[in-house]
Ligand SMILES: Nc1ncnc2c1ncn2[C@@H]1O[C@H](COP(=O)(O)OP(=O)(O)OP(=O)(O)O)[C@@H](O)[C@H]1O
Ligand code: SF4
């Protein structure tokens with residue numbers, strides 16, 4: 558079943574200069590264990606970039622690498638420049654100077670991310686104290702102001718509450734306030750609304766968009782409905798690397814990579830209550846240590862052919878900046894890329910998924926595919 562998504566028709570105004578520039582970022586746990594395998598993306602001030610993919614694709618480790626919070630045993634290489642600061646290769650002391658003031662992090666589970674022993678106001682004040690953004694006397698007032706700005710009612714009183722005294726939605730608002738307390742250039746939000754019910758989720762998404770106008774936002778999710786709500790641009794990750802990237806409307810309406818098309822097609826209904834589970838695409842993401850050298854999606858791909866034993870590069874496909882890592886991208890409106898011998902389909906056919914009968918060799922019609 559295919560669901561059509563309507564991208565938001567408003568953006569948050571004009572996105573500013575590039576704030577984050579990530580190139581070939583790798584997070585590895587040892588030889589052949591690259592959980593993030595060459596992540597390249599950028600984000601501009603005022604822009605929300607959604608990073609989407611199934612469980613195990615490397616979304617969280619990418620986020621943690623950008624916040625200097627990788628688990629023990631992980632090694633990071635490549636480049637990630639945030640507002641002129643190289644994030645790769647920093648020690649913990651150097652990270653402390655940046656975290657909060659440059660990068661604010663919002664986690665999925667506020668209950669465990671917040672300190673249960675401190676009032677929420679004190680935790681927000683602590684972020685300001687670390688970065689010296691406000692004098693002591695001004696911090697309390699600013700913490701209350703921040704709580705009020707993220708929609709916490711009676712913020713003065715709530716600032717004295719401990720996390721367990723607040724609802725899940727309120728705790729998530731507190732985390733957003735904490736992430737914004739240091740006025741960061743980059744906000745990394747890892748599944749920040751997954752644990753919330755639908756109504757609260759919508760409120761928190763709207764709030765996040767509203768309150769991060771001056772920052773670049775990396776919003777991690779596996780939910781295409783949330784992507785349609787929040788993103789300006791979309792980066793689709795599969796097995797540790799980017800398989801598709803582009804502006805929201807292009808990715809939702811004209812996906813080029815079979816994995817993106819499958820993600821979109823397997824979500825039953827964007828208006829239905831979220832099941833909280835990943836879309837079901839037959840097969841599974843290959844675990845670390847079982848990822849070969851060819852296209853990582855080929856075991857699940859209805860279009861896989863001989864050439865897919867070779868890894869496709871991420872290549873730009875549209876004037877709008879959409880790119881995909883696939884030898885047979887759909888929706889290019891142009892003939893497929895130069896073909897290796899042994900090709901199974903007719904020249905000029907493009908397809909973002911299997912043919913009507915599910916046969917990978919069955920060309921899809923231009924009507925089904927659409928063109929860009
Ligand atoms: N500390 C660790 N040691 C070894 N492997 C790890 C560790 N943390 C994560 N991994 C592996 O790295 C891969 C990517 O994990 P990551 O948590 O980034 O995925 P994800 O895309 O965020 O998934 P989810 O949607 O489930 O949160 C997975 O295969 C995971 O098993
Ligand atoms: S067609 Fe080939 S290169 Fe493209 S996603 Fe499928 S397996 Fe990968």
Ligand SMILES: [Mg+2]
Pocket residue numbers: 616617618747
């Ligand atoms: Mg994760």
